Amino acid sequence: MNLPRVPNYDDTNRGVWSPFVYGPERRQGAVVVCPDCGGGMSVGGGNVFGSSHAIAGDGTVTPSVVCPYAGCSWHVFVRLEGWR
């Protein structure tokens, strides 16, 4: 699933992602908003928030993304449009 980029995290805007930069190392990651439940989750960013995902140069996220919120079954392969 390709997810479009938005400037900032907003939990009313589902099925999108926004960038974050973390720490003095300026690790780049993304906040993904689940299209099904609206829950926010981090991917990448040097795994600082518990994400075990890697983000390739074209925005492809590996492994697949599983929504962590109870009762939600969203589980897809994600590409972050506009990652670079």
Ligand SMILES: [Zn+2]
């Ligand atoms: Zn969800």
